[in-house]
Amino acid sequence: MKKIYLIMLGFLLAQGFARDAHAQEKYKIDPTHVSVVWFATHFNFSHPSGKFARVEGEFTIDEKNPNLSYVTATVYTDSLITGFKKFDDHIMSSDFLYAGKFPQAVFVSEKIEMTGEKMADIHGSLTMLGITRPLVLHAKLNRIGENPANNTKTAGFSMDAVIKRSEYGINYALPGVADEVALRIEVEGKAE
Numbered sequence: 762m763k764k765i766y767l768i769m770l771g772f773l774l775a776q777g778f779a780r781d782a783h784a785q786e787k788y789k790i791d792p793t794h795v796s797v798v799w800f801a802t803h804f805n806f807s808h809p810s811g812k813f814a815r816v817e818g819e820f821t822i823d824e825k826n827p828n829l830s831y832v833t834a835t836v837y838t839d840s841l842i843t844g845f846k847k848f849d850d851h852i853m854s855s856d857f858l859y860a861g862k863f864p865q866a867v868f869v870s871e872k873i874e875m876t877g878e879k880m881a882d883i884h885g886s887l888t889m890l891g892i893t894r895p896l897v898l899h900a901k902l903n904r905i906g907e908n909p910a911n912n913t914k915t916a917g918f919s920m921d922a923v924i925k926r927s928e929y930g931i932n933y934a935l936p937g938v939a940d941e942v943a944l945r946i947e948v949e950g951k952a953e
Contacts, residue, residue, distance in 0.1 A: 784823050784824065785821050785822070786823075786914070787820075787953045788820050788950030788952055789951055790834065790950050791949045791950060795948045796948075797813045797836055798812045798944070799942050800942070801939045802938070802941075803937075804937045809848075811841050811848075814837075815836075815837040816834060816836050816837070816948075817835045820833070820834075820916075831870045832869075833867070835867050838853065838860040841853055841860070856931075856933040858931075863889065863890045868887050870898075872885075876899075880900070881900050881902075882897050883898040883920070889929045894929065900920045901920070903919060913951045913952060915950065915951055916952075917949045921944065921945060924942050925941055
């Protein structure tokens with residue numbers, strides 16, 4: 762009797778785990794529909810911006826338990842575009858991103874905190890210039906559904922964050938060029 766009970770318990774647990782695994786869906790970031798843009802105050806005259814042209818990563822969404830979702834993303838800092846090569850070269854130099862030595866910035870989530878029906882704070886860590894610091898992404902789920910362009914299940918998000926560049930050892934032109942750098946992120950992922 763005990764053996765039958767253990768077999769039944771094992772079967773029920775396996776079914777539960779299968780349902781839980783199915784509830785989590787993995788998405789790969791679509792490189793043509795992702796945008797990481799930064800803004801920094803320049804001596805209080807303006808807020809110049811730049812965009813990273815290459816971003817890779819994946820995220821898993823658990824629609825039943827969103828707090829079990831997670832994300833990893835790699836931003837290639839040597840793909841920076843501002844529209845002016847001289848400016849690009851300076852931002853990618855050792856004064857700022859030091860992209861020649863540290864060509865990647867990596868974000869890994871650690872906790873998802875729902876703040877509204879389609880809103881969440883994604884708590885994680887950002888590693889940049891060899892330094893890892895906590896970072897919170899304020900995310901809004903735009904849509905999950907079939908993409909009519911490719912008939913693939915797609916999830917899209919808009920996110921905001923602020924990093925303090927001095928925490929990563931980027932001290933050039935402080936305080937005239939702002940320490941706080943605002944990030945605006947738009948991302949779509951395709952279900953795998």
